[in-house]
Amino acid sequence: MATSNASSALSSTFYLTGIPGYEEFHHWISIPFCLLYLVGVMGNCGILHIVRTDPRLHEPMYYFLAMLSLTDVGMSLSPVITLFRVLWSISREIQFNVCVVQMFLIHTFSFTESSVLLAMALDRYVAICHPLRYATIFTPTLIAKIGIAALLRSAIALIPILARLAFFTFCHSHVLSHSYCLHQDMIRLACADTKFNVIYGLILIFVLWGLDSLGILVSYAFILHAVLKIASREGRLKALNTCASHICAVLILYVPMIGLSIVHRFAKHSSPLIHVFMAHIYLMVPPVLNPVIYSVKTEQIRQGLLHLLLHSKISSVVV
Template sequence: MSVSNSSSTLSSTFYLTGIPGYEKYHHWISIPFCLLYLVGITGNCTILHIVRTDRRLHEPMYYFLAMLSLTDMGMSLPTIITLFRVLWSISREIQFNVCVIQMFFIHTFSFTESSVLLAMALDRYVAICHPLRYATILTPRLISKIGIASLLRSAFAMIPLLARLAFFSFCHSHVLSHSYCLHQDMIRLACADIKFNVIYGLVLITVLWGMDSLGIFVSYVFILHSVLKISSREGRLKALNTCASHICAVLILYVPMIGLSIVHRFAKHSSPLIHIFMAHIYLLVPPVLNPIIYSVKTKQIRQGMLHLFLPKNTGSTVE
Protein backbone atom coordinates (compact mmCIF):
# COMPACT_ATOMS: atom_id res chain seq x y z
CA MET A 1 0.00 0.00 0.00
CA SER A 2 1.41 3.37 -0.97
CA VAL A 3 1.01 6.54 1.03
CA SER A 4 1.87 9.71 -0.83
CA ASN A 5 1.32 12.55 1.63
CA SER A 6 1.34 13.42 5.31
CA SER A 7 -2.45 13.49 5.69
CA SER A 8 -2.80 9.91 4.49
CA THR A 9 0.16 8.85 6.60
CA LEU A 10 -1.52 10.22 9.73
CA SER A 11 -4.56 8.04 9.04
CA SER A 12 -2.53 4.93 8.17
CA THR A 13 -2.94 1.65 9.97
CA PHE A 14 0.06 -0.46 10.99
CA TYR A 15 0.13 -4.06 12.13
CA LEU A 16 2.02 -5.49 15.09
CA THR A 17 3.39 -9.00 14.71
CA GLY A 18 3.88 -10.06 18.31
CA ILE A 19 6.31 -12.98 18.29
CA PRO A 20 6.40 -14.37 14.72
CA GLY A 21 6.40 -18.14 14.45
CA TYR A 22 4.94 -18.56 17.93
CA GLU A 23 1.43 -17.23 17.31
CA LYS A 24 -0.27 -20.33 18.68
CA TYR A 25 1.62 -19.86 21.95
CA HIS A 26 0.79 -16.17 22.35
CA HIS A 27 -1.75 -16.82 25.11
CA TRP A 28 0.84 -18.75 27.11
CA ILE A 29 3.57 -16.20 26.41
CA SER A 30 1.29 -13.49 27.75
CA ILE A 31 1.42 -15.07 31.25
CA PRO A 32 5.07 -14.17 32.05
CA PHE A 33 4.57 -10.74 30.47
CA CYS A 34 1.53 -10.19 32.68
CA LEU A 35 3.53 -11.20 35.75
CA LEU A 36 6.39 -8.87 34.80
CA TYR A 37 4.01 -5.94 34.35
CA LEU A 38 2.33 -6.68 37.69
CA VAL A 39 5.65 -6.93 39.52
CA GLY A 40 6.93 -3.73 37.92
CA ILE A 41 3.78 -1.69 38.55
CA THR A 42 3.33 -3.01 42.10
CA GLY A 43 6.98 -2.44 43.01
CA ASN A 44 7.17 1.09 41.66
CA CYS A 45 3.79 2.12 43.09
CA THR A 46 4.88 0.73 46.47
CA ILE A 47 8.08 2.80 46.43
CA LEU A 48 6.13 5.93 45.47
CA HIS A 49 3.64 5.30 48.29
CA ILE A 50 6.38 4.71 50.88
CA VAL A 51 8.33 7.82 49.88
CA ARG A 52 5.17 9.93 49.89
CA THR A 53 3.80 8.74 53.26
CA ASP A 54 6.97 8.27 55.33
CA ARG A 55 8.24 11.71 56.35
CA ARG A 56 11.63 10.21 57.27
CA LEU A 57 12.14 9.56 53.55
CA HIS A 58 11.51 13.16 52.51
CA GLU A 59 15.17 13.52 51.57
CA PRO A 60 16.92 14.09 48.21
CA MET A 61 17.97 10.46 47.74
CA TYR A 62 14.40 9.20 48.05
CA TYR A 63 12.93 11.99 45.94
CA PHE A 64 15.24 10.89 43.13
CA LEU A 65 14.22 7.28 43.75
CA ALA A 66 10.58 8.32 43.35
CA MET A 67 11.50 10.00 40.04
CA LEU A 68 13.16 6.76 38.94
CA SER A 69 9.96 4.84 39.71
CA LEU A 70 7.87 7.34 37.74
CA THR A 71 10.14 7.10 34.69
CA ASP A 72 10.14 3.29 34.90
CA MET A 73 6.35 3.27 34.74
CA GLY A 74 6.39 5.92 32.02
CA MET A 75 8.46 3.55 29.87
CA SER A 76 6.37 0.41 30.35
CA LEU A 77 2.74 1.51 30.80
CA PRO A 78 2.23 3.00 27.28
CA THR A 79 2.77 -0.47 25.77
CA ILE A 80 0.61 -2.60 28.04
CA ILE A 81 -2.63 -2.29 26.02
CA THR A 82 -1.14 -2.93 22.57
CA LEU A 83 1.05 -5.80 23.77
CA PHE A 84 -1.81 -7.74 25.33
CA ARG A 85 -4.16 -6.94 22.43
CA VAL A 86 -1.64 -8.70 20.18
CA LEU A 87 -0.87 -11.62 22.49
CA TRP A 88 -4.56 -12.24 23.25
CA SER A 89 -5.45 -12.03 19.53
CA ILE A 90 -7.85 -9.14 20.07
CA SER A 91 -6.34 -6.89 17.42
CA ARG A 92 -2.97 -6.34 15.77
CA GLU A 93 -3.86 -2.99 14.26
CA ILE A 94 -2.50 0.31 15.53
CA GLN A 95 -3.08 3.75 14.04
CA PHE A 96 -0.07 5.79 12.99
CA ASN A 97 -0.81 8.65 15.41
CA VAL A 98 -1.23 6.21 18.32
CA CYS A 99 2.04 4.55 17.32
CA VAL A 100 3.88 7.89 17.33
CA ILE A 101 2.45 8.81 20.75
CA GLN A 102 3.57 5.44 22.10
CA MET A 103 7.07 5.95 20.68
CA PHE A 104 7.19 9.42 22.19
CA PHE A 105 6.49 8.16 25.71
CA ILE A 106 8.81 5.14 25.47
CA HIS A 107 11.82 7.05 24.13
CA THR A 108 11.21 10.22 26.15
CA PHE A 109 11.02 8.37 29.46
CA SER A 110 14.03 6.19 28.61
CA PHE A 111 16.12 9.33 28.04
CA THR A 112 14.59 10.90 31.17
CA GLU A 113 15.55 7.85 33.21
CA SER A 114 19.14 8.29 32.07
CA SER A 115 19.03 11.90 33.32
CA VAL A 116 17.53 10.81 36.64
CA LEU A 117 20.36 8.29 37.09
CA LEU A 118 22.84 11.13 36.51
CA ALA A 119 21.02 13.19 39.16
CA MET A 120 21.21 10.24 41.55
CA ALA A 121 24.97 9.98 40.92
CA LEU A 122 25.34 13.67 41.76
CA ASP A 123 23.26 13.06 44.88
CA ARG A 124 25.69 10.33 46.00
CA TYR A 125 28.64 12.63 45.16
CA VAL A 126 27.30 15.44 47.35
CA ALA A 127 26.35 13.03 50.17
CA ILE A 128 29.82 11.45 50.29
CA CYS A 129 32.10 14.31 49.26
CA HIS A 130 30.22 17.23 50.88
CA PRO A 131 28.07 15.67 53.64
CA LEU A 132 27.82 18.83 55.75
CA ARG A 133 26.38 20.79 52.82
CA TYR A 134 24.10 18.00 51.56
CA ALA A 135 20.79 19.52 52.72
CA THR A 136 21.70 23.04 51.65
CA ILE A 137 22.86 22.05 48.16
CA LEU A 138 20.11 19.56 47.23
CA THR A 139 17.07 21.56 48.26
CA PRO A 140 13.53 20.43 47.29
CA ARG A 141 13.36 23.37 44.89
CA LEU A 142 16.54 22.30 43.08
CA ILE A 143 15.38 18.68 42.96
CA SER A 144 12.09 19.76 41.35
CA LYS A 145 13.98 21.81 38.76
CA ILE A 146 16.24 18.84 37.96
CA GLY A 147 13.22 16.56 37.46
CA ILE A 148 11.37 19.04 35.22
CA ALA A 149 14.51 19.86 33.21
CA SER A 150 15.24 16.15 32.67
CA LEU A 151 11.74 15.52 31.32
CA LEU A 152 11.65 18.63 29.11
CA ARG A 153 15.11 17.93 27.69
CA SER A 154 14.10 14.44 26.63
CA ALA A 155 10.67 15.46 25.30
CA PHE A 156 11.94 18.35 23.17
CA ALA A 157 14.79 16.21 21.84
CA MET A 158 12.31 13.61 20.56
CA ILE A 159 9.93 16.03 18.79
CA PRO A 160 11.98 16.60 15.57
CA LEU A 161 12.64 12.88 15.22
CA LEU A 162 8.99 11.82 15.50
CA ALA A 163 7.47 14.84 13.73
CA ARG A 164 9.39 13.95 10.57
CA LEU A 165 7.65 10.56 10.44
CA ALA A 166 4.41 12.32 9.44
CA PHE A 167 6.02 13.25 6.11
CA PHE A 168 7.24 9.75 5.28
CA SER A 169 5.64 7.37 2.81
CA PHE A 170 5.33 3.76 3.94
CA CYS A 171 4.89 1.92 0.66
CA HIS A 172 6.87 -1.28 1.29
CA SER A 173 4.98 -2.66 4.27
CA HIS A 174 2.91 -1.59 7.25
CA VAL A 175 3.93 -4.55 9.40
CA LEU A 176 5.98 -3.70 12.49
CA SER A 177 8.19 -6.43 13.92
CA HIS A 178 7.30 -5.99 17.61
CA SER A 179 4.30 -5.92 19.92
CA TYR A 180 4.61 -2.16 20.30
CA CYS A 181 6.08 0.79 18.37
CA LEU A 182 9.76 1.70 18.28
CA HIS A 183 11.28 4.43 16.12
CA GLN A 184 14.03 2.13 14.81
CA ASP A 185 11.40 -0.37 13.71
CA MET A 186 9.15 2.12 11.92
CA ILE A 187 11.79 3.90 9.84
CA ARG A 188 12.72 0.52 8.30
CA LEU A 189 9.34 0.56 6.55
CA ALA A 190 9.68 4.02 5.02
CA CYS A 191 10.30 4.40 1.30
CA ALA A 192 11.66 7.92 1.78
CA ASP A 193 15.01 9.42 2.66
CA ILE A 194 15.50 8.45 6.31
CA LYS A 195 19.04 9.82 6.57
CA PHE A 196 17.98 12.62 8.94
CA ASN A 197 16.24 10.19 11.31
CA VAL A 198 19.17 7.77 11.30
CA ILE A 199 21.81 10.48 11.89
CA TYR A 200 19.72 12.52 14.34
CA GLY A 201 18.79 9.37 16.28
CA LEU A 202 22.45 8.35 16.53
CA VAL A 203 23.45 11.87 17.61
CA LEU A 204 20.63 11.93 20.15
CA ILE A 205 21.76 8.66 21.71
CA THR A 206 25.43 9.68 21.65
CA VAL A 207 24.87 13.15 23.13
CA LEU A 208 22.17 12.43 25.72
CA TRP A 209 23.35 9.02 26.90
CA GLY A 210 26.96 10.05 26.39
CA MET A 211 26.64 13.18 28.51
CA ASP A 212 24.73 11.34 31.22
CA SER A 213 27.08 8.36 31.34
CA LEU A 214 30.12 10.66 31.35
CA GLY A 215 28.60 12.64 34.23
CA ILE A 216 27.94 9.43 36.15
CA PHE A 217 31.50 8.22 35.53
CA VAL A 218 33.05 11.53 36.66
CA SER A 219 30.85 11.56 39.77
CA TYR A 220 32.10 8.12 40.75
CA VAL A 221 35.73 9.12 40.15
CA PHE A 222 35.30 11.86 42.77
CA ILE A 223 33.32 9.51 45.02
CA LEU A 224 36.07 6.86 44.93
CA HIS A 225 38.70 9.53 45.56
CA SER A 226 36.83 10.64 48.69
CA VAL A 227 36.11 7.10 49.86
CA LEU A 228 39.78 6.12 49.67
CA LYS A 229 40.53 8.96 52.09
CA ILE A 230 38.31 7.37 54.76
CA SER A 231 40.62 5.78 57.32
CA SER A 232 38.48 2.84 58.48
CA ARG A 233 37.63 -0.10 56.26
CA GLU A 234 34.12 -0.18 57.72
CA GLY A 235 33.60 3.46 56.82
CA ARG A 236 34.75 2.89 53.24
CA LEU A 237 32.42 -0.10 52.82
CA LYS A 238 29.50 1.82 54.31
CA ALA A 239 30.05 4.71 51.89
CA LEU A 240 30.34 2.41 48.88
CA ASN A 241 27.28 0.43 49.95
CA THR A 242 25.13 3.55 49.58
CA CYS A 243 26.14 3.56 45.88
CA ALA A 244 25.55 -0.15 45.16
CA SER A 245 21.85 0.17 44.29
CA HIS A 246 22.51 3.10 41.99
CA ILE A 247 25.31 1.29 40.13
CA CYS A 248 22.95 -1.68 39.57
CA ALA A 249 20.22 0.66 38.27
CA VAL A 250 22.71 2.24 35.83
CA LEU A 251 23.72 -1.15 34.46
CA ILE A 252 20.09 -2.31 34.24
CA LEU A 253 19.19 0.67 32.05
CA TYR A 254 22.30 1.12 29.90
CA VAL A 255 23.09 -2.50 29.04
CA PRO A 256 19.67 -3.23 27.41
CA MET A 257 19.63 0.26 25.82
CA ILE A 258 23.03 -0.22 24.20
CA GLY A 259 22.20 -3.81 23.25
CA LEU A 260 18.95 -2.79 21.53
CA SER A 261 20.67 0.04 19.64
CA ILE A 262 23.45 -2.28 18.45
CA VAL A 263 20.97 -4.95 17.33
CA HIS A 264 18.87 -2.48 15.32
CA ARG A 265 21.84 -0.77 13.66
CA PHE A 266 24.40 -3.52 13.16
CA ALA A 267 22.48 -6.81 13.30
CA LYS A 268 19.60 -6.07 10.93
CA HIS A 269 19.72 -9.53 9.35
CA SER A 270 19.80 -11.48 12.62
CA SER A 271 16.84 -13.54 13.82
CA PRO A 272 13.69 -11.46 14.53
CA LEU A 273 13.51 -13.20 17.90
CA ILE A 274 16.74 -11.49 18.95
CA HIS A 275 15.26 -8.06 18.12
CA ILE A 276 12.04 -8.87 19.98
CA PHE A 277 13.88 -10.31 22.98
CA MET A 278 16.13 -7.25 23.30
CA ALA A 279 13.19 -4.86 22.89
CA HIS A 280 11.25 -6.48 25.73
CA ILE A 281 14.31 -6.59 28.00
CA TYR A 282 14.81 -2.87 27.35
CA LEU A 283 11.15 -2.21 28.15
CA LEU A 284 10.45 -4.45 31.15
CA VAL A 285 13.69 -5.25 32.98
CA PRO A 286 14.36 -1.78 34.55
CA PRO A 287 10.80 -1.34 35.95
CA VAL A 288 10.87 -4.87 37.40
CA LEU A 289 14.39 -4.97 38.85
CA ASN A 290 14.86 -1.42 40.17
CA PRO A 291 12.23 -1.69 42.95
CA ILE A 292 13.59 -5.12 43.92
CA ILE A 293 17.18 -3.86 44.11
CA TYR A 294 16.30 -0.77 46.13
CA SER A 295 14.04 -2.71 48.49
CA VAL A 296 16.84 -5.23 49.13
CA LYS A 297 19.78 -2.81 49.33
CA THR A 298 18.15 0.22 51.00
CA LYS A 299 17.26 -0.34 54.65
CA GLN A 300 14.68 2.47 54.84
CA ILE A 301 12.78 1.23 51.77
CA ARG A 302 12.94 -2.36 53.03
CA GLN A 303 11.54 -1.34 56.41
CA GLY A 304 8.83 0.71 54.72
CA MET A 305 7.75 -2.32 52.67
CA LEU A 306 7.74 -4.53 55.75
CA HIS A 307 5.55 -2.04 57.62
CA LEU A 308 3.24 -1.81 54.62
CA PHE A 309 2.78 -5.51 53.89
CA LEU A 310 3.33 -7.11 57.30
CA PRO A 311 1.70 -6.51 60.68
CA LYS A 312 3.36 -3.63 62.50
CA ASN A 313 4.64 -5.74 65.32
CA THR A 314 6.27 -8.13 62.81
CA GLY A 315 7.70 -5.44 60.54
CA SER A 316 9.32 -3.60 63.42
CA THR A 317 11.34 -6.63 64.44
CA VAL A 318 12.65 -7.59 61.00
CA GLU A 319 15.91 -5.97 59.88
Protein backbone atom coordinates in the same frame (compact mmCIF):
# COMPACT_ATOMS: atom_id res chain seq x y z
CA MET B 1 -1.39 -7.30 5.66
CA ALA B 2 1.57 -5.86 3.87
CA THR B 3 0.96 -3.40 1.09
CA SER B 4 2.96 -2.43 -1.95
CA ASN B 5 1.10 0.85 -2.55
CA ALA B 6 2.61 4.03 -1.19
CA SER B 7 0.58 5.70 1.56
CA SER B 8 1.16 8.87 3.54
CA ALA B 9 2.05 8.54 7.18
CA LEU B 10 -1.08 10.23 8.52
CA SER B 11 -3.37 7.79 6.70
CA SER B 12 -1.28 4.70 7.39
CA THR B 13 -2.29 1.73 9.46
CA PHE B 14 0.48 -0.42 10.89
CA TYR B 15 0.40 -3.99 12.12
CA LEU B 16 2.14 -5.07 15.28
CA THR B 17 3.94 -8.36 15.75
CA GLY B 18 3.97 -10.62 18.78
CA ILE B 19 6.53 -13.38 19.24
CA PRO B 20 7.31 -14.55 15.67
CA GLY B 21 6.93 -18.29 15.22
CA TYR B 22 5.08 -18.72 18.51
CA GLU B 23 1.73 -17.16 17.61
CA GLU B 24 -0.26 -20.17 18.86
CA PHE B 25 1.33 -19.77 22.31
CA HIS B 26 0.61 -16.05 22.64
CA HIS B 27 -2.05 -16.58 25.31
CA TRP B 28 0.37 -18.61 27.43
CA ILE B 29 3.23 -16.17 26.81
CA SER B 30 1.01 -13.34 28.04
CA ILE B 31 0.90 -14.87 31.54
CA PRO B 32 4.57 -14.23 32.50
CA PHE B 33 4.40 -10.86 30.73
CA CYS B 34 1.37 -9.92 32.80
CA LEU B 35 3.07 -11.04 36.02
CA LEU B 36 6.19 -9.05 35.21
CA TYR B 37 4.17 -5.92 34.48
CA LEU B 38 2.20 -6.32 37.72
CA VAL B 39 5.41 -6.78 39.72
CA GLY B 40 6.99 -3.73 38.10
CA VAL B 41 4.00 -1.41 38.52
CA MET B 42 3.14 -2.57 42.05
CA GLY B 43 6.78 -2.42 43.20
CA ASN B 44 7.31 1.10 41.90
CA CYS B 45 3.94 2.33 43.15
CA GLY B 46 4.85 0.82 46.53
CA ILE B 47 8.09 2.83 46.62
CA LEU B 48 6.20 6.01 45.65
CA HIS B 49 3.69 5.42 48.44
CA ILE B 50 6.41 4.75 51.02
CA VAL B 51 8.44 7.83 50.09
CA ARG B 52 5.29 9.99 50.18
CA THR B 53 3.96 8.74 53.53
CA ASP B 54 7.14 8.13 55.58
CA PRO B 55 8.58 11.43 56.91
CA ARG B 56 11.95 9.73 57.48
CA LEU B 57 12.30 9.33 53.70
CA HIS B 58 11.72 12.99 52.87
CA GLU B 59 15.35 13.37 51.84
CA PRO B 60 16.98 14.09 48.46
CA MET B 61 18.12 10.49 47.92
CA TYR B 62 14.57 9.16 48.27
CA TYR B 63 13.02 11.95 46.22
CA PHE B 64 15.28 10.94 43.34
CA LEU B 65 14.32 7.30 43.93
CA ALA B 66 10.67 8.37 43.63
CA MET B 67 11.49 10.03 40.30
CA LEU B 68 13.11 6.80 39.13
CA SER B 69 9.98 4.87 40.12
CA LEU B 70 7.76 7.34 38.25
CA THR B 71 9.75 6.91 35.05
CA ASP B 72 9.70 3.13 35.52
CA VAL B 73 5.91 3.19 35.83
CA GLY B 74 5.75 5.29 32.67
CA MET B 75 8.02 2.86 30.81
CA SER B 76 5.88 -0.06 32.00
CA LEU B 77 2.52 1.41 31.05
CA SER B 78 3.43 3.00 27.70
CA PRO B 79 3.46 -0.27 25.66
CA VAL B 80 1.12 -2.36 27.83
CA ILE B 81 -2.14 -1.82 25.88
CA THR B 82 -0.79 -2.76 22.45
CA LEU B 83 1.31 -5.60 23.88
CA PHE B 84 -1.65 -7.42 25.39
CA ARG B 85 -3.93 -6.60 22.45
CA VAL B 86 -1.48 -8.54 20.29
CA LEU B 87 -0.86 -11.39 22.72
CA TRP B 88 -4.58 -11.83 23.42
CA SER B 89 -5.38 -11.69 19.67
CA ILE B 90 -7.70 -8.71 20.10
CA SER B 91 -6.15 -6.56 17.38
CA ARG B 92 -2.81 -6.06 15.69
CA GLU B 93 -3.70 -2.78 13.99
CA ILE B 94 -2.47 0.59 15.18
CA GLN B 95 -2.97 3.97 13.53
CA PHE B 96 0.01 6.18 12.77
CA ASN B 97 -0.90 8.94 15.25
CA VAL B 98 -1.42 6.43 18.09
CA CYS B 99 1.89 4.79 17.19
CA VAL B 100 3.75 8.11 17.34
CA VAL B 101 2.23 8.96 20.74
CA GLN B 102 3.31 5.58 22.09
CA MET B 103 6.75 6.05 20.55
CA PHE B 104 7.01 9.49 22.15
CA LEU B 105 6.11 8.16 25.61
CA ILE B 106 8.46 5.17 25.46
CA HIS B 107 11.49 7.16 24.29
CA THR B 108 10.73 10.13 26.58
CA PHE B 109 10.59 7.97 29.70
CA SER B 110 13.71 6.12 28.60
CA PHE B 111 15.74 9.31 28.17
CA THR B 112 14.26 10.77 31.37
CA GLU B 113 15.30 7.71 33.36
CA SER B 114 18.86 8.20 32.13
CA SER B 115 18.78 11.83 33.34
CA VAL B 116 17.37 10.77 36.72
CA LEU B 117 20.20 8.27 37.13
CA LEU B 118 22.68 11.09 36.44
CA ALA B 119 20.97 13.21 39.12
CA MET B 120 21.21 10.29 41.54
CA ALA B 121 24.93 9.97 40.79
CA LEU B 122 25.41 13.67 41.56
CA ASP B 123 23.40 13.16 44.75
CA ARG B 124 25.79 10.39 45.85
CA TYR B 125 28.79 12.55 44.89
CA VAL B 126 27.64 15.46 47.08
CA ALA B 127 26.62 13.15 49.95
CA ILE B 128 30.05 11.47 50.04
CA CYS B 129 32.40 14.27 48.92
CA HIS B 130 30.60 17.29 50.47
CA PRO B 131 28.41 15.88 53.26
CA LEU B 132 28.21 19.16 55.21
CA ARG B 133 26.75 20.98 52.20
CA TYR B 134 24.40 18.16 51.17
CA ALA B 135 21.20 19.55 52.68
CA THR B 136 21.84 23.09 51.46
CA ILE B 137 22.65 22.02 47.88
CA PHE B 138 19.83 19.54 47.26
CA THR B 139 16.84 21.55 48.40
CA PRO B 140 13.30 20.39 47.51
CA THR B 141 13.06 23.26 45.02
CA LEU B 142 16.23 22.23 43.21
CA ILE B 143 15.14 18.58 43.15
CA ALA B 144 11.78 19.55 41.60
CA LYS B 145 13.57 21.67 38.98
CA ILE B 146 15.90 18.77 38.14
CA GLY B 147 12.93 16.43 37.63
CA ILE B 148 11.06 18.90 35.42
CA ALA B 149 14.21 19.70 33.41
CA ALA B 150 14.93 15.99 32.85
CA LEU B 151 11.41 15.41 31.53
CA LEU B 152 11.33 18.52 29.34
CA ARG B 153 14.80 17.84 27.92
CA SER B 154 13.78 14.36 26.81
CA ALA B 155 10.38 15.39 25.43
CA ILE B 156 11.58 18.45 23.50
CA ALA B 157 14.58 16.62 22.03
CA LEU B 158 12.25 14.01 20.49
CA ILE B 159 9.86 16.43 18.78
CA PRO B 160 11.91 17.07 15.57
CA ILE B 161 12.60 13.42 14.85
CA LEU B 162 9.01 12.28 15.50
CA ALA B 163 7.40 15.24 13.72
CA ARG B 164 9.32 14.38 10.57
CA LEU B 165 7.66 10.97 10.48
CA ALA B 166 4.40 12.69 9.49
CA PHE B 167 5.96 13.65 6.12
CA PHE B 168 7.07 10.12 5.25
CA THR B 169 5.35 7.78 2.85
CA PHE B 170 5.34 4.04 3.42
CA CYS B 171 5.45 1.86 0.35
CA HIS B 172 6.93 -1.27 1.89
CA SER B 173 5.42 -3.62 4.43
CA HIS B 174 3.43 -1.93 7.19
CA VAL B 175 4.26 -4.71 9.63
CA LEU B 176 6.28 -3.54 12.64
CA SER B 177 8.59 -6.06 14.23
CA HIS B 178 7.42 -5.51 17.83
CA SER B 179 4.17 -5.42 19.78
CA TYR B 180 4.63 -1.68 20.35
CA CYS B 181 6.07 1.24 18.38
CA LEU B 182 9.75 2.19 18.30
CA HIS B 183 11.28 4.88 16.10
CA GLN B 184 14.02 2.61 14.72
CA ASP B 185 11.39 0.06 13.76
CA MET B 186 9.18 2.49 11.85
CA ILE B 187 11.80 4.30 9.77
CA ARG B 188 12.96 1.03 8.20
CA LEU B 189 9.50 0.78 6.55
CA ALA B 190 9.60 4.26 4.99
CA CYS B 191 10.25 4.79 1.29
CA ALA B 192 11.42 8.36 1.94
CA ASP B 193 14.85 9.72 2.72
CA THR B 194 15.38 8.78 6.38
CA LYS B 195 18.92 10.13 6.64
CA PHE B 196 17.87 12.97 8.98
CA ASN B 197 16.08 10.59 11.33
CA VAL B 198 19.00 8.15 11.38
CA ILE B 199 21.61 10.85 12.03
CA TYR B 200 19.45 12.78 14.50
CA GLY B 201 18.65 9.53 16.33
CA LEU B 202 22.35 8.76 16.72
CA ILE B 203 22.99 12.32 17.90
CA LEU B 204 20.26 11.95 20.52
CA ILE B 205 21.80 8.74 21.78
CA PHE B 206 25.31 10.21 22.01
CA VAL B 207 24.22 13.58 23.43
CA LEU B 208 21.56 12.45 25.91
CA TRP B 209 22.65 8.96 26.93
CA GLY B 210 26.30 9.73 26.21
CA LEU B 211 26.46 12.89 28.33
CA ASP B 212 24.45 11.27 31.11
CA SER B 213 26.69 8.22 31.22
CA LEU B 214 29.80 10.42 31.08
CA GLY B 215 28.46 12.48 33.97
CA ILE B 216 27.81 9.29 35.96
CA LEU B 217 31.35 8.04 35.29
CA VAL B 218 32.92 11.37 36.30
CA SER B 219 30.80 11.46 39.48
CA TYR B 220 31.95 7.99 40.45
CA ALA B 221 35.57 8.84 39.70
CA PHE B 222 35.36 11.66 42.28
CA ILE B 223 33.44 9.38 44.67
CA LEU B 224 36.09 6.66 44.40
CA HIS B 225 38.84 9.23 44.95
CA ALA B 226 37.10 10.48 48.10
CA VAL B 227 36.35 6.97 49.40
CA LEU B 228 39.99 5.89 49.08
CA LYS B 229 40.93 8.74 51.41
CA ILE B 230 38.75 7.31 54.19
CA ALA B 231 41.04 5.75 56.77
CA SER B 232 38.94 2.85 58.02
CA ARG B 233 37.97 -0.11 55.87
CA GLU B 234 34.48 -0.13 57.38
CA GLY B 235 34.04 3.53 56.48
CA ARG B 236 35.03 2.87 52.88
CA LEU B 237 32.65 -0.09 52.59
CA LYS B 238 29.81 1.91 54.15
CA ALA B 239 30.32 4.76 51.69
CA LEU B 240 30.45 2.41 48.69
CA ASN B 241 27.42 0.49 49.93
CA THR B 242 25.29 3.62 49.59
CA CYS B 243 26.14 3.60 45.86
CA ALA B 244 25.57 -0.11 45.17
CA SER B 245 21.85 0.16 44.36
CA HIS B 246 22.43 3.08 42.02
CA ILE B 247 25.25 1.30 40.15
CA CYS B 248 22.96 -1.72 39.63
CA ALA B 249 20.17 0.56 38.35
CA VAL B 250 22.58 2.19 35.88
CA LEU B 251 23.70 -1.18 34.50
CA ILE B 252 20.10 -2.45 34.29
CA LEU B 253 19.10 0.53 32.14
CA TYR B 254 22.17 1.03 29.95
CA VAL B 255 23.08 -2.56 29.07
CA PRO B 256 19.69 -3.45 27.45
CA MET B 257 19.47 0.04 25.95
CA ILE B 258 22.85 -0.27 24.24
CA GLY B 259 22.05 -3.84 23.20
CA LEU B 260 18.78 -2.82 21.56
CA SER B 261 20.43 0.09 19.70
CA ILE B 262 23.19 -2.20 18.39
CA VAL B 263 20.68 -4.85 17.27
CA HIS B 264 18.51 -2.33 15.41
CA ARG B 265 21.38 -0.58 13.66
CA PHE B 266 23.99 -3.26 13.08
CA ALA B 267 22.14 -6.59 13.23
CA LYS B 268 19.14 -5.89 11.00
CA HIS B 269 19.29 -9.31 9.37
CA SER B 270 19.54 -11.30 12.60
CA SER B 271 16.71 -13.51 13.84
CA PRO B 272 13.47 -11.58 14.58
CA LEU B 273 13.40 -13.30 17.97
CA ILE B 274 16.58 -11.46 18.96
CA HIS B 275 14.99 -8.09 18.13
CA VAL B 276 11.83 -8.96 20.08
CA PHE B 277 13.79 -10.35 23.02
CA MET B 278 16.02 -7.28 23.32
CA ALA B 279 13.09 -4.89 22.97
CA HIS B 280 11.16 -6.51 25.81
CA ILE B 281 14.22 -6.66 28.07
CA TYR B 282 14.80 -2.95 27.39
CA LEU B 283 11.28 -2.03 28.57
CA MET B 284 10.50 -4.67 31.19
CA VAL B 285 13.72 -5.37 33.10
CA PRO B 286 14.43 -1.92 34.67
CA PRO B 287 10.89 -1.39 36.07
CA VAL B 288 10.85 -4.92 37.51
CA LEU B 289 14.35 -5.06 38.97
CA ASN B 290 14.80 -1.51 40.30
CA PRO B 291 12.26 -1.92 43.16
CA VAL B 292 13.80 -5.30 43.99
CA ILE B 293 17.33 -3.87 44.12
CA TYR B 294 16.38 -0.86 46.23
CA SER B 295 14.27 -2.95 48.61
CA VAL B 296 17.14 -5.40 49.09
CA LYS B 297 19.93 -2.82 49.44
CA THR B 298 18.06 0.00 51.23
CA GLU B 299 16.83 -0.85 54.72
CA GLN B 300 14.24 1.94 54.93
CA ILE B 301 12.64 0.93 51.63
CA ARG B 302 12.71 -2.76 52.60
CA GLN B 303 11.03 -2.06 55.92
CA GLY B 304 8.44 0.16 54.26
CA LEU B 305 7.54 -2.45 51.64
CA LEU B 306 7.29 -5.19 54.28
CA HIS B 307 5.06 -2.97 56.42
CA LEU B 308 2.92 -2.18 53.39
CA LEU B 309 2.55 -5.88 52.49
CA LEU B 310 1.78 -6.92 56.07
CA HIS B 311 -0.73 -4.09 56.48
CA SER B 312 -2.45 -5.13 53.24
CA LYS B 313 -2.67 -8.76 54.42
CA ILE B 314 -4.03 -7.77 57.83
CA SER B 315 -6.62 -5.48 56.22
CA SER B 316 -7.77 -8.26 53.87
CA VAL B 317 -8.10 -10.71 56.79
CA VAL B 318 -10.14 -8.21 58.82
CA VAL B 319 -12.45 -7.52 55.88
